[in-house]
Amino acid sequence: MTNSGTGPMAGKTVLVTGGTSGIGKATAAGLAALGARVAITGRDPVRTRDAAADIAAAVGNPAVDPFAADMSSQAAVRRLAKEILDAYPRLDVLVNNAGGFWTTRRVTADGLEQTFAVNHLGVFLLTNLLLDRLKASAPARIVTVASAAHGGARINFDDPQGEQGYSAQRAYARSKLANVMFTYELARRLDGTGVSATTLHPGGVRTGIGAEDSGLLFKLAFTLARPFLKTPEQGAATSIYLASAPAVEDGTGQYFVNSKPKASSKPSYDEATAARLWQISADLVGLA
Numbered sequence: 701m702t703n704s705g706t707g708p709m710a711g712k713t714v715l716v717t718g719g720t721s722g723i724g725k726a727t728a729a730g731l732a733a734l735g736a737r738v739a740i741t742g743r744d745p746v747r748t749r750d751a752a753a754d755i756a757a758a759v760g761n762p763a764v765d766p767f768a769a770d771m772s773s774q775a776a777v778r779r780l781a782k783e784i785l786d787a788y789p790r791l792d793v794l795v796n797n798a799g800g801f802w803t804t805r806r807v808t809a810d811g812l813e814q815t816f817a818v819n820h821l822g823v824f825l826l827t828n829l830l831l832d833r834l835k836a837s838a839p840a841r842i843v844t845v846a847s848a849a850h851g852g853a854r855i856n857f858d859d860p861q862g863e864q865g866y867s868a869q870r871a872y873a874r875s876k877l878a879n880v881m882f883t884y885e886l887a888r889r890l891d892g893t894g895v896s897a898t899t900l901h902p903g904g905v906r907t908g909i910g911a912e913d914s915g916l917l918f919k920l921a922f923t924l925a926r927p928f929l930k931t932p933e934q935g936a937a938t939s940i941y942l943a944s945a946p947a948v949e950d951g952t953g954q955y956f957v958n959s960k961p962k963a964s965s966k967p968s969y970d971e972a973t974a975a976r977l978w979q980i981s982a983d984l985v986g987l988a
């Protein structure tokens with residue numbers, strides 16, 4: 701497939717996971733408006749196709765391609781990676797955006813707790829499966845949407861699946877800490893390859909997050925916070941910046957808020973924990 705856009709991202713191919721709504725849809729639209737060919741993913745084929753058509757029409761760039769994949773399933777992530785590799789000879793930017801918050805503990809088809817499986821393991825597996833193509837397309841970028849919610853969290857190696865007691869807040873916070881630690885470890889491993897790895901907090905954003913399975917507490921907090929939340933377009937600004945701005949080329953291994961580098965939590969810089977998390981994740985997704 702060729703790129704048909706014009707603008708500063710013309711000729712670039714970008715994959716935005718979770719591009720059907722919220723921050724991901726606004727990110728995909730922003731990058732398509734800059735002229736990139738943008739692939740988006742979502743679970744439902746019709747909803748994903750409709751979102752791609754919406755974005756293409758809204759920004760006047762027809763190069764928006766839908767891919768359906770449920771990131772909670774490792775088989776689906778592997779299928780998605782193959783479809784992307786078959787469709788695009790080069791991949792300049794991967795935006796790991798898909799994620800969610802589930803009030804009740806859910807178990808995926810692979811027997812894993814859903815928050816950890818989608819928010820972290822899906823990101824880990826997809827990124828690793830696309831890594832050679834990103835390296836071959838260098839300079840390339842991997843942008844992972846984390847959250848300030850990682851702040852109070854610690855990775856719990858004794859109970860990564862929340863089997864001994866599930867708290868949605870804790871599971872979400874740990875998955876977002878995993879996003880940050882994964883990015884730092886990835887940046888170390890990618891040193892010298894021309895592929896950068898950055899992560900970010902988008903802000904509190906008015907999206908569909910949690911709507912699928914929101915408890916009373918989540919609903920109440922979201923309703924009260926609503927007037928103070930960013931729009932999806934405002935929430936996408938840092939993702940778009942990290943995916944496209946020339947200044948970011950040297951920003952690898954950093955966490956960004958409002959398009960500026962910011963310190964993440966103290967535990968997130970623990971390299972031994974990051975290396976252990978990498979190994980456990982590789983085992984859980986069956987990567988050597």
Ligand SMILES: NC(=O)c1ccc[n+]([C@@H]2O[C@H](COP(=O)([O-])OP(=O)(O)OC[C@H]3O[C@@H](n4cnc5c(N)ncnc54)[C@H](OP(=O)(O)O)[C@@H]3O)[C@@H](O)[C@H]2O)c1
Pocket residue numbers: 717718719720721722723724741742743744747748769770771772797798799800818845846847848901902903904905906907908909910
């Ligand atoms: N909203 C906030 O205030 C906030 C704050 C900090 C961080 N974040 C992060 O921002 C990212 C985007 O969230 P959002 O707020 O924009 O929420 P959203 O509106 O609910 O969008 C989530 C996106 O992820 C996709 N998705 C969810 N579960 C999936 C799965 N199992 N497989 C594949 N795709 C899946 C959804 O696609 P389908 O439903 O179409 O499958 C949708 O496109 C998440 O990583 C979230 O943790 C959000």
